[in-house]
Amino acid sequence: MENRTLGIIGGTGWLGRAIAQALLDSGVIGPDRLLISNRSGVSPFEPGVRLLADNQQLVDLSDIVVLSIRPEQFRELQINARGKRVISLMAGVPAASISAATGADAVVRAMPNAAVEIRQSFTPWYCAGNLVECDRQWVQRLFECVGSADEVPDEDCIDYLSALSGTGPAFPAMLQMALTNQAVAAGIPLAIAQRAAQGVVVGGGQMLASRDPRQMIESLMAYRGVTAAALQSMADQGIDCIVGRAVNAGAEVARRGM
Ligand SMILES: NC(=O)c1ccc[n+]([C@@H]2O[C@H](COP(=O)([O-])OP(=O)(O)OC[C@H]3O[C@@H](n4cnc5c(N)ncnc54)[C@H](OP(=O)(O)O)[C@@H]3O)[C@@H](O)[C@H]2O)c1
Structure with missing residues (x-):
């Protein structure tokens, strides 16, 4: 420099x-x-x-x-x-x-x-x-x-992105915990549930480093099978709204000042 x-x-x-x-x-x-x-x-x-x-x-x-x-x-x-x-x-x-x-x-x-x-x-x-x-x-x-x-x-x-990219591993960690908790509730042994959820978040995340997420979703939906049913359920329950409200809640704190 x-x-x-x-x-x-x-x-x-x-x-x-x-x-x-x-x-x-x-x-x-x-x-x-x-x-x-x-x-x-x-x-x-x-x-x-x-x-x-x-x-x-x-x-x-x-x-x-x-x-x-x-x-x-x-x-x-x-x-x-x-x-x-x-x-x-x-x-x-x-x-x-x-x-x-x-x-x-x-x-x-x-x-x-x-x-x-x-x-x-x-x-x-x-x-x-x-x-x-x-x-x-x-x-x-x-x-x-x-x-x-x-x-x-x-x-x-900057205030908006503080609550998006500024959160770093927070959203993936929350998703991983939710997947783990739901698998345990469905009767999957804890250690296996943890590994399965980590595979989704970490392995899936690494794939997305070089893939377009929209194309990924479209190609998985095209199978009209298990993954498509799960994704459709998320869409029907308003995943975009849930994420939007979460980021806005954080951004409001950043805008209000700390
Ligand atoms: N961590 C994140 O993921 C993240 C993400 C986005 C933005 N940020 C922002 O980045 C900033 C730093 O976060 P951080 O996680 O790195 O915090 P941190 O680990 O607590 O580091 C703060 C550092 O400041 C030093 N310090 C405190 N008061 C000082 C003073 N008066 N003079 C000189 N040094 C002082 C502390 O050392 P001593 O105790 O030895 O003084 C410590 O090394 C925060 O404002 C946060 O909003 C953090």
Whole structure:
């Protein structure tokens, strides 16, 4: 990443740590250009990466600052980031509040998910304020280190997508649990029910990495058999509405702010 220095406040947490490690592993940023801060003073990184206790010092030494702390921790944070670009990973904290609290020139709101851990996160991002083209490319590259990324046209997309892609493994985990519970209720032994449900979610999910879901459903419906009956039952009970209401419930929390 050329000569930019990146500082990650909260860079030892779940998201911050995974992103920092991916940047280092890919060589996109060298250890001498990466600064991390936290409160505990414990660092999982190689010795070349500086861990700071003072967030303002991190900001002063950085060109771009990532906020990878929780929304409630942000309320206590006191930094002056005037003249800096700030990238916030926080759900439910509007760009205007971040600008007002930090004085940052440009605020990017990005919403990765827990799959940063396996570098398969989808990260939408939105820039409030002016960001030159080379900085836009830099942000895109940063998030491509942990998966794929897209700039979105307005901030509400981030609030909505916080409840969709931001939830990462949550929806598949819920489906897996429901399949397991129903199989057990139908008399299937627990260990077998768990393996069967995991096969559906994990094995099926991997297939969908390279297949179009609509074509997949159409070709399975064409058998007019067991799978078709199950899918039709889901459609008749309004799977789209159930999913829509779930995502909207999450998005409302993000929009209301945390
Ligand atoms: N995890 C997800 O799946 C996910 C998905 C989408 C968005 N997000 C967003 O990402 C943000 C981070 O989430 P996370 O899951 O990575 O949280 P986390 O694991 O709790 O990490 C937070 C980090 O911030 C540090 N920290 C807290 N207060 C600090 C302060 N005042 N100064 C410096 N460091 C401080 C903590 O370390 P110390 O305790 O040592 O200070 C910790 O390393 C959240 O705002 C969340 O909304 C998370």
